[in-house]
Amino acid sequence: MTTTVSNLESEGLPDPTGHPDEMDRGKVEGKSPTRLAIERFRKDRLSMVSFIIVALYILGGILAPFLVKFGLLDPTSYHQDLLNEFTLPEGPLGGISWKHPLGVEPGTGRDVMSRVWLGTTLSLTIALIASLLAMAIGTVLGIIAGFTGGLTDGVIGRLIDLTLSFPSTLMLLALSAPMYALLTKNFHVPEGDLAWATYVVVFLAIFGWPPIARLIRGQVLSIREREFVHAATLFGASRFRMYFKEILPNLWAPLLVSFTLLLPAYISAEAALSYLGVSIKPPTPTLGNVLRDSLNYAEFDFVYFFSPAFAIALIVVCFNLLGDGLRDALDPKSNR
Amino acid sequence: MTFEEYVPGAADDHEPATMADMLTVAGNAAAVAPVGAAPILEVDKLRMYFPVKSPGLLRRTVGHVQAVDGVSFQVVEGGSLGLVGESGCGKSTTGRLITRLYTPTSGAIRFQGEDIAHAKARQLKPLRRDIQMIFQDPYTSLNPRHTVGAIIGAPLAIHKILPKKQILPRVQELLEIVGLNPEHYNRYPHEFSGGQRQRIGIARSLTLQPKLLVADEPVSALDVSIQAQVVNLLQDIQREFGVAFLFIAHDLAVVRHFCPEVAVMYLGKIVEIGDRDSIYNNAHHPYTQALLSAVPDVRQAATGGRRERIRLEGDVPSPIDPPSGCRFRTRCPIAQEICARHEPPLLQIGQRHKVACHFPGRLGEAPREPLTSGLLGVDREGRPDPGASPSTDLVEQPGFADTWFDLDKKTIGRV
Numbered sequence: 001m002t003t004t005v006s007n008l009e010s011e012g013l014p015d016p017t018g019h020p021d022e023m024d025r026g027k028v029e030g031k032s033p034t035r036l037a038i039e040r041f042r043k044d045r046l047s048m049v050s051f052i053i054v055a056l057y058i059l060g061g062i063l064a065p066f067l068v069k070f071g072l073l074d075p076t077s078y079h080q081d082l083l084n085e086f087t088l089p090e091g092p093l094g095g096i097s098w099k100h101p102l103g104v105e106p107g108t109g110r111d112v113m114s115r116v117w118l119g120t121t122l123s124l125t126i127a128l129i130a131s132l133l134a135m136a137i138g139t140v141l142g143i144i145a146g147f148t149g150g151l152t153d154g155v156i157g158r159l160i161d162l163t164l165s166f167p168s169t170l171m172l173l174a175l176s177a178p179m180y181a182l183l184t185k186n187f188h189v190p191e192g193d194l195a196w197a198t199y200v201v202v203f204l205a206i207f208g209w210p211p212i213a214r215l216i217r218g219q220v221l222s223i224r225e226r227e228f229v230h231a232a233t234l235f236g237a238s239r240f241r242m243y244f245k246e247i248l249p250n251l252w253a254p255l256l257v258s259f260t261l262l263l264p265a266y267i268s269a270e271a272a273l274s275y276l277g278v279s280i281k282p283p284t285p286t287l288g289n290v291l292r293d294s295l296n297y298a299e300f301d302f303v304y305f306f307s308p309a310f311a312i313a314l315i316v317v318c319f320n321l322l323g324d325g326l327r328d329a330l331d332p333k334s335n336r
Numbered sequence: 337m338t339f340e341e342y343v344p345g346a347a348d349d350h351e352p353a354t355m356a357d358m359l360t361v362a363g364n365a366a367a368v369a370p371v372g373a374a375p376i377l378e379v380d381k382l383r384m385y386f387p388v389k390s391p392g393l394l395r396r397t398v399g400h401v402q403a404v405d406g407v408s409f410q411v412v413e414g415g416s417l418g419l420v421g422e423s424g425c426g427k428s429t430t431g432r433l434i435t436r437l438y439t440p441t442s443g444a445i446r447f448q449g450e451d452i453a454h455a456k457a458r459q460l461k462p463l464r465r466d467i468q469m470i471f472q473d474p475y476t477s478l479n480p481r482h483t484v485g486a487i488i489g490a491p492l493a494i495h496k497i498l499p500k501k502q503i504l505p506r507v508q509e510l511l512e513i514v515g516l517n518p519e520h521y522n523r524y525p526h527e528f529s530g531g532q533r534q535r536i537g538i539a540r541s542l543t544l545q546p547k548l549l550v551a552d553e554p555v556s557a558l559d560v561s562i563q564a565q566v567v568n569l570l571q572d573i574q575r576e577f578g579v580a581f582l583f584i585a586h587d588l589a590v591v592r593h594f595c596p597e598v599a600v601m602y603l604g605k606i607v608e609i610g611d612r613d614s615i616y617n618n619a620h621h622p623y624t625q626a627l628l629s630a631v632p633d634v635r636q637a638a639t640g641g642r643r644e645r646i647r648l649e650g651d652v653p654s655p656i657d658p659p660s661g662c663r664f665r666t667r668c669p670i671a672q673e674i675c676a677r678h679e680p681p682l683l684q685i686g687q688r689h690k691v692a693c694h695f696p697g698r699l700g701e702a703p704r705e706p707l708t709s710g711l712l713g714v715d716r717e718g719r720p721d722p723g724a725s726p727s728t729d730l731v732e733q734p735g736f737a738d739t740w741f742d743l744d745k746k747t748i749g750r751v
Contacts, residue, residue, distance in 0.1 A: 032524055033480060227477035228487075230437050231540065234469055235491040236461040249481035 034252070040329040047325025050318035057124065057315050064121040068114075075118045075285050079109030088300055102307050106297045112290075116307050119285040120315070126197055126204075126279070126286075127266035133205035135259055138212025139251070143243050145213065146220025153217070160210040168207040176278040179203075193280045200279045204266055212258055216251060223250050253330035260323030264316035271312055287312050366593050366612075367571060373412040376580045377434065377548055378734040382407045382443035382453070384429050388656060399656045403429040405604040406443070408682075410735045411548065416574065416581035418595030420588060420627070424652060426604040427584045428472075431550045434582060435469045436460055447548070465495060468546040470570075472553040474533035478525040484511070484536055485521035491543040510539040514569060531562035538569065542577075550582045555590060563587075567594055588631045592616055597688070600624045603663040604655055606682065610689035620685060620696040620743070622646075623664050646699075661718075662694065670695050674706045677718030681708060684740040687749065696743065707743070 041047055067073040082104050084090045089104045096103045102112040145156035179199050189195045223229065224247070232246045267287070273279040274288020282289045290308040298305045385400035404426040411417045419427045432438050434445055436452060445453040452463055471477035478487055488510055489503040498506060508518035514535040525533055534554065541549055551570065555563040567590055574581060585591050591598055592612060599609040600623065608621040619625050626646040648667045653659055659666050665675035674694050682692040694706040706716055715721040742749035 031527070032483075033526065227471040227473055228479040230432075231469070231471065231477060231537075232479075232490070233437060234435055234464055234467075235494050235544070236464040237490070237494055241494070246479055250479070252481075 037253075037326075037329045041325060044325050044328065046321060047329070050321035050325065053314065053318045054322055057120065057318075060117065061121040061124045064118050068118065073114040073117055074111055075114040076283065077110065079104055079111075082109045083107075088297075089304075096303065103301070103303050105293070105304060106301050112304055112307055115285040115290050116287070116311050119287045119290045119308065120311050122197075122280060122285070123267055123270050123274075123287040123312075124315070126201055126270050127263050130201045130204035130208065130270075131259060131262040131266050133201065134208035134262060135212055135255065137205065138209035139216050139248075139255060141209065142213040142216025143220050143247055143251075146217040147224050147243065147247065156213065156217075160213055163207060163210045166207065168203075172203050172273065173276065173278055175203075193284050196278075196280045200270060200273055204269060208262065208266070212262070215254055215258060219251055219254055220247060223247055253327075256330065257323050257327045260319050260326060264319035267312065267316055267319075367416060367574065367596055373414055375410040375735060376413045376448060377411040377582070378444070378446040379410070379430075379434065380408050380444040380446065380734050382430065382433060382445065383441045384426070384433055384438060385441045402604050402655045402658060404433065404440075405658075407601070407604070407606050408734045409599050409606065409609060411580050411582055413547070414574070414578040414580055415597065416583050416595045418591035418598040419582060419584045419601060420586060420591050420598060421601035422586060422627075422652065424655070425601045426655070427586075427601050428552055430601075431469065431552045431582060431584050434548075435467055435550050436463075437469075465544040466547045468541040468544060468549055470534075470538055470541050470549060470551040470554045473557050474530050474537055475557075477537050478533055478540075480525055483522045483524055484528075487525070487536065488521075488540045488543055491540065495544065497544070506543075507539075510542055511536075513542065513573070514539040530558055531566060534558060534562075534566055535569065538566075538573070542573065542579075545577070546579060548580045548582065550584070552584045553586070554583075556585065556587065563590065570594065588616075588627060600627065603652060603658055605663055605692065606690075607664060607693070608689075608691045609682070610686065610691075614686055614689035618686070618689070618698065620689075620691040620698065621664075621693045622668050622670055622702070623648075625699045662692075670702045672706065672717075674709065674714065674716065674718030678708070678712055678714060681711065683708065683711075684737055685743050686740055688736050689740075690736070707741075 041051075064073060068075070079100075082089055082091075082100075083106065088106045089109070091097065091103075100111050100113065102116065104110060105112055105115065141156050141159075145153045176199065180195055183189045183195045183198055184191045189198050229242070229246060232242055237246065270279055270286065271288035271291060274286045275292045279288060280286050282293070287308050291312070294301075294305045294308055382404055383402075383406055384404040385402055387397040388399040388401060389395040390398045407426075407430060409417060419430060421427050429438065433440050433453075436445075436455070440453050443453060444451045447463065447467060452460065455463070478484075482490075485504060485507050488507045492498050492503050492506060493500070504521065507521050511518045511521065516532060516535055516539070520528075525536065528536065534557075538554075554570065555566050558566060570581070571594065573579060581594070583591060583595050595612065597609070597611050598615040599606050600615065600621065601607065602623050608615065608619065608624045610618075615624060616628065619628055626648050629644065629646040646669070650667050653663070653666055659676070661677050662668070662671070662675040662680050665671040668675065672695070678694070680692045680694045682690045683696065684690045685696060694708045695702045695704075696707060697703055706718075709716050709718070709721070712718075713721055738750060740749045
């Protein structure tokens with residue numbers, strides 16, 4: 001994000017040997033619109049806080065598999081010895097101890113922090129891939145629809161209407177078994193977690209792109225009437241150049257904002273799907289799986305109930321705040 | 337002289353005081369037409385009808401905006417033709433047709449003898465090098481996400497004219513030509529003022545060394561003092577590189593300075609076309625006269641000899657449903673019955689002067705009888721005249737003929 005297309009284009013150019021007889025000489029470096037946006041963003045404290053939390057989540061997500069490998073996180077071992085005769089964790093607040101900072105799971109005695117942490121990683125990964133896919137489909141179709149217009153625009157527009165009018169949640173539930181079979185048998189996706197994750201990612205992406213495409217189409221409709229697009233036409237710019245070099249750099253702002261708003265929506269959606277049992281199945285922890293299990297103990301083990309819910313709420317709120325902050329930073333004309 | 341040898345003049349350092357002095361303060365006299373130059377661009381009966389679609393799913397065509405309706409003119413090599421008219425008269429559309437941003441409904445655009453009116457995108461690509469455009473709004477004509485170097489160098493990269501390493505020196509050279517600091521190649525458009533941005537746009541249009549530049553209101557978005565600088569820059573460029581200009585503007589003073597030839601458009605048609613003197617001192621069309629009377633004149637204001645302002649009644653009619661006959665008749669002070677029945681042909685009334693009016697004449701000297709009735713084969717009210725036969729040599733041509741109807745002497749004029 002720190003490098004725009006234009007920066008890339010001016011890189012590698014030789015340093016000009018200046019004319020020393022004029023003032024105003026020396027190395028003149030322009031501030032790109034992106035650079036200015038970052039400077040504005042930095043001044044916004046709330047956005048910076050949410051940015052740091054999001055960054056920590058992502059860092060934690062990347063680290064989680066290694067921590068499991070080195071035995072620092074252990075989401076699967078049973079610790080029956082830490083449970084009392086009602087299979088509830090012994091000790092205060094769900095059995096919080098140095099070894100188990102968020103206590104242990106009632107019934108099995110698995111480490112809650114490990115399960116929530118690893119669950120966050122899995123949920124975040126699924127949401128990230130799904131939203132990137134949805135963004136890619138939506139952006140390409142939106143640019144093509146907006147720039148080409150006419151019949152192409154009409155076809156894509158109807159496709160958007162069609163996709164949006166599908167009862168996606170019902171279909172997701174109804175199609176889960178046959179699609180799972182299709183993925184494992186015909187596409188040779190390994191059975192189990194990976195197949196379920198693939199199903200959820202593909203499904204979220206397929207039903208997630210239409211709003212992006214609509215947004216981008218609208219933006220492109222206004223951009224294509226600007227004179228620099230005509231100028232590019234006059235130079236004989238190819239379609240590819242037009243889409244990706246002239247128009248796309250002007251779409252980073254809405255793209256980034258919608259991405260930071262789509263991702264938390266997908267985190268919640270994935271949690272809901274795990275809860276409904278059409279995403280990755282237990283015992284593999286996802287935020288939804290842990291949450292579903294924890295609901296059974298809402299009365300007896302508050303910490304266990306609270307942990308996954310808080311993990312979901314925090315990341316969703318922070319991503320949303322980040323998106324709002326980015327919107328303000330990228331569009332200096334918008335009022336707060 | 338080539339691009340390489342050219343050193344920009346010091347045109348920018350002057351601070352002109354009044355509008356009257358502005359255009360000549362940098363030593364740039366009014367442009368003179370090149371003598372005997374061959375036409376580089378011939379536009380012949382160009383038409384552009386934009387369909388008006390009904391809303392809803394079916395989107396039937398319910399009408400047409402007749403933005404440009406049968407326009408013919410010529411631009412000579414190294415010359416410049418001014419295209420003036422009020423907003424919505426089709427002058428910008430004409431410019432975009434010639435650069436082929438639009439495909440015309442009918443008519444011909446002959447560039448160096450080749451008709452490009454309906455050329456396909458692939459055939460157009462080599463032509464794009466020769467016809468370039470300067471845009472009106474310097475705030476939207478530069479991609480805000482590209483550096484100045486990327487903007488000016490893009491045409492070179494697209495047409496693969498220069499190897500990558502030579503693009504930057506060329507970009508800096510162009511920046512110098514338009515009077516900007518060549519070190520500013522890695523700045524972004526938002527760091528420049530309107531006038532500087534327009535210079536960047538001009539540099540970009542020069543990148544491919546075009547033979548024809550379509551300047552679509554190149555100075556109307558700028559400050560008056562900046563306007564003069566930019567106009568002078570354009571003149572320098574024309575003089576040094578011999579670029580032909582189609583100069584679209586609504587400012588008659590700028591056009592008078594820049595263009596040896598001027599065409600006046602009204603509602604998609606050319607109503608009067610001629611050299612500078614014919615239009616500014618010898619206008620025969622009531623619309624041209626009205627336009628000219630609206631130009632503020634500092635000298636006349638000072639001496640108190642301000643001529644009467646001709647006020648046109650009403651608004652410009654809709655180009656979807658233009659008036660019958662002469663399109664100007666609804667607002668014309670001298671319109672008669674024939675004007676509603678017949679469209680006036682573009683008559684040549686001077687060596688380089690054509691006018692489309694049934695009653696052409698200097699201000700206050702318009703003839704009582706339509707001069708065109710004999711040619712059209714009708715009586716003075718415009719009804720068919722059984723005694724007369726329509727003239728056959730009324731075919732409109734882009735250029736000027738060797739013979740014309742001399743209105744003062746009532747004879748046929750010859751070169």
